[in-house]
Every structure is written in structure tokens, then in C-alpha cells.
Amino acid sequence: MEIKSNLKTLAIVGALSSATTLGAYKLFLEKSPSDSVFTNTPSAFTRLVSDASSVPAGSPGEFTYAAEKATPAVVHIKTKMTRNVSRQMMDPFEEFFGGNPFGGGGNRRQPEAQEASGSGVIISSDGFIVTNNHVVQDADEVSVILNDKRELKAKVISTDPSTDLAVIQVKSSNLPFLTFGDSDNIKVGEWVLAVGNPFNLESTVTAGIVSAKGRQNIIDRDKDVNPLESFIQTDAAVNPGNSGGALVNLKGELIGINTAIYSRTGQFAGYSFAVPVSIVKKVSGDLIKYGNVQRGFLGVNIQEVNSKLVEEKDLKVNDGVYVGGFPAGGSAAQSAGLKVNDVIVKVDGVGTPSQSKLMELVGRKRPGETVVVTVNRDGAIKDFNVILKNKDGNTNIVKGETATSVSSDYLGAKLANLSENDKAKYKVQGGAKITEVDPNGRLGYQGFDKGFVITKIDEKAVTDAKEVAEILANRKGRVKIEGIDVDGTRVIMVL
Helix, strand or coil: CEEECCCCEEEECCCECCCCCCCCCCCCCCCCCCCHHHCCCCCHHHHHHHHHCCCCCCCCCCHHHHHHHHHHHEEEEEEEEEEEEEEEECCHHHHHHCCCCCCCCEEEEEEEEEEEEEEEEECCCCCEEEEEHHHHCCCCEEEEECCCCCEEEEEEEEEECCCCEEEEEECCCCCCCCCECCCCCCCCCCEEEEEECHHHCCCEEEEEEEEEEEECCCCCCCCCCCCCCCEEEECCCCCCCCCCCEEECCCCCEEEEEEEEECCCCCCCCEEEEEEHHHHHHHHHHHHHHCCCCCCECCCEEEECCHHHHHHHCCCCCCCEEEEECCCCCCHHHHHCCCCCCEEEEECCEECCCHHHHHHHHHCCCCCCEEEEEEEECCEEEEEEEECECCCCCCCCCCCCCCCCEEECCCCEEEEECCHHHHHHHCCCCCEEEEEECCCCHHHHCCCCCCCEEEEECCEECCCHHHHHHHHCCCCCCCEEEEECCCCCEEEEEC
């Protein structure tokens, strides 16, 4: 699965068909007089590895110690899903009458089973596992292979496309799990290990260093309206199948969830990106407790400070996040006293040199919580206590939507309302998702399976499952339906 931008390709590294096999590998070792590894003078890299390995094997702060702690808690995730493919179908009207007076015929959508795989990290002894949303998205079945080779069925608890995280659970107890580390205090240049299952090779460990922090605009999520990104960049080798796996420090603590790679080919090409554990901890906790993420908002229009902005606005600070305005309908930050032309330099005492860092710090908080926002206002430093609000402009907990099924005899299917995640994913305000299909019904005959989203009926937009069922109740004759298939394809059909 590849995501393209103007100058680069970024591959999300999880959903890989289980049919993938390893090609033949050859190892070439050539001793060259010019290679410093084979001379009496060690290279810089050789000295660096030597320094890092000076700790006795098996001791905290050493590679094998971290690998032994992390590996038992990293699982192999396998998914099964159904994708609809178009197949050319013979039209009886074409054969006998030279055409179908009612239209139709031609391509018929038929379901095709697919398998994919990725990785996950056990975060509690009772079986909660964090992985990437794209690893389990649209899966009909999810199974988990533990480090001890046991294979267990898993339930998807909830997902958050904005951070590309998901929580699943297996029914087991006394499982090994990873403790959360501190992603705020990791240093560029610090050694880290990536643990996962690339190319279906279980329990694979690679080493590298933290190359950068706070990376944003890494993944072009076409179907997500509000991505939250502050990635840790490393050069630890990560490949398809590593998605959802662990990034750990040399104490064996979880500091990130491996999510994406920089690549022009879909294979590792030098850089990988992980969601920091500061975000993972907050998101996974919310998904388990509430079924969705409770996200606090400052309510500010922001822009990262640069030299051009400093000159244009005559700012008295060279880095931070510029407050350019406030949304209509009220703002938590504005109510607390922030003004246009303020530059946010800290949140709760932590510096905010970039938009991604500001969004990360605020994204860890829930509506109703208070943060101390430090701003530079015309050269003076001021602190403001801001009570964060939710997307609706209050401090209430936003409950996850329940999927109450509604039956449609006309379609031969059951439908449910779209969740907020579905609306964000498909960029729609309303609609109904198919949750069950009778293979002998109208949708089933056309090859559509669960996951298809109905957005319009006879050119009229629909808001929810109940409205779809009511429009189609006792309906006679043909109906034009518009919607979105599970792969994001826009579909128009006449039933």
C-alpha cells in the first residue's frame, strides 16, 4: 500500500498479502584494503557500535537485553477481508435481443477473499494490543500469533484514523507486555530497536538511531480530515509487515509504534516513522475506556514561525507557533486571554518549536482538562490557563456511536449509522454502512459485501440507516443508489 507525494513515496508498512514469499538472498562479503573495517584503524561506526556494546550482554541498556524484553510482547497479526472486484458478466438481453432495455449487465461486482498481515504490541496482561489502524481496517477476521506460537482470535475494540492507531484484544491472561517509556526525552542519535514481523518473518529485531523527532505531513491521509502527526524518525530497518510493531529504547521500554517508511519501492530505503508513545498511551487509553478518542482543542488558527513571518508581523521571537486567529463560535484559548499575534512557545512547560509538537501536547489532553499555555506577546512572556473544549465547544465526554442495525428487505441487507471515524474517513456528513448482506438479495447478487456505504438514493443524500430503510420500505421498481465501496471507490448502481 503506497502513498505518494510530489517528491517522495511513503509506504504504510502493514497490510501485506500473506501470499508474499521471500526471494533468494545472497550475501557477498568482500575484503577491501580501503575498507576501514578491515584495517587497524576503526571506522566511526565501528567505534560507535563498540561504545554501545561495552555494556555487558544481557544488562539494562544493552541490545540483547532490550530485544529479550520486547520480543515476547510483540505479536504477529493476520487479517482476512473481502474486496469486491469487477468481473465481466454476460447479459442475456445482449445475447437474445441485442441490448438490455433497462441498462445494467456489463461488470458485476464479486467478492474476493484477501489476507494481510502486520504486527502489534501487547500493552496489558489481559490481552489488550496496540497496532496500526491500517493493519486491521475493514478486516472481517483478525487473528493474533503470540511469541509462543499460540494463535488466538482477536476483537477490534476501536480505531483512530487520525493517529493511525487501533486497539484489539485477545481472550487470554498473564501475557507478557511492554511498559510505556518516555518519548519526550529520547534524544536524536539515541539507539533504538524495531521489533515486528516483516515479510511474515516472525519476531524480527533491527537496530538504528533516532534520526529526528516531531515529523509531520508524513502520511497523505486522503480520507482523514484531522490527522495528528508528530512522528519519531529512525533508520532502524522497517519493512512491510512491521506496521504496528514496537519501537523500543535500550531499556526495553515502548517509545513508539512503527507506522510508515520512506520508500520509492515499498521496501525499506533508509528511514522509518513511529507514532510516539506519548500519543499511543493517550489514544489507546481512550479507545479502551470510551470507544473513541477524547480530544481537547485550544481553538486557534496556527502557523509555524519562520523568518518571513517574523519580519511580516514584527515578532520578537524566532520560533514557536503563531496565533493567526480564532474559529467562529468561541475558542478555549481566546476565552483564556490569548490574542492574535501571540506566539505559543510552551505548553505545560514543554517547548513548542513546531505545529506538530503543539498538536501532540494538546492532543494528549481531554476536554475539561487545563493546560498552561505560555506565549510571547511583543517580547513579554505570559502564561494562560486554558480549559480545553471538545469539537462541539464544550467540556463533555464525546461518546462513541453505537452501531444499531436496521434491516432493509429491498436491499437484502442490514445497515448501521456511520461512526465519526467513518465520516472522517470517507469525507461525508452522513450515510449508512452495510453490516450484513443476504447473498440472495439485491446487493448480494451484485457482489456487494459488508462495509459498503450508501450516501445517496435517487440523487437525494441520506443521513442515517433509518432514513435509508424508510425510503426503501415497500419500494417497487428500480432505484439508483450511490455510495462508497470498502476500498474507497465511488459507486453508482441501479437496482
